[in-house]
Amino acid sequence: MDFIGGKISEARKTKGITQEELAELSNVNLGTIQRIENNENEPRGKTLNLICEVLQINTQELLRNNAGEAKNSIATTVVNGIFLLALNLLLATIIGYLSSASGSNFNSRVGAFLLSFFIPIFIVNMTLKMNGLERMLKFGTGFISYLTMILVLGIIRGLETFMIPCLVMSLAILFFGHKLFRKEV
Structure with a gap:
């Protein structure tokens, strides 16, 4: 979960997009974006797809990397x-x-x-x-x-x-x- 929020935040900052702009472009509530980036909750499938589409991140790769993090933690x-x-x-x-x-x-x-x-x-x-x-x-x-x-x-x-x-x-x-x-x- 920490991995996904961190990657989304990093990609957003790299592209020079504010949280407000990301919320507007992806049609996702600003509070949801903030909670995801602060690792307060994990994005659902549709929300993750909308955010990844705007940030041009491969959703499957992001989820695969998150699973790799879990294996490393074990x-x-x-x-x-x-x-x-x-x-x-x-x-x-x-x-x-x-x-x-x-x-x-x-x-x-x-x-x-x-x-x-x-x-x-x-x-x-x-x-x-x-x-x-x-x-x-x-x-x-x-x-x-x-x-x-x-x-x-x-x-x-x-x-x-x-x-x-x-x-x-x-x-x-x-x-x-x-x-x-x-x-x-």
Whole structure:
């Protein structure tokens, strides 16, 4: 949908036609033209044909390109999902390694604590427009799975190694962290 409105707007500006002139030449309401260009609605067949005829755009090609955009977005979604899964596992593994690996000492546990604070703070800062639940599910799935595994395998060991507090703190920051940053007015 974004693709069609953008292409129509681009073609209109290239031809030096105002929205009012396009509305008059194509016998389409000005408000409809504005909504299409602002991607507020998708043009129907007849409306799209009238607009494309005035702008000398091939309607079928425009629709075909829009379908190609949808395929690209599916591939992008899959790649993003794989990346997020790998990132989640990496973050949880780093904190788990620093806090419970054999031979871990006080310094490595402090490092795990600091990482479990600052990495989620960084993520929150970069994703302020995302709501807390979505952020926690996207970036905290590794923490949730690691925490579940610890709770099943041994709560005492998780508390002794300071891993449970680190993971809970990370999840809390991901969920409530936006409250630490001021919103721009």
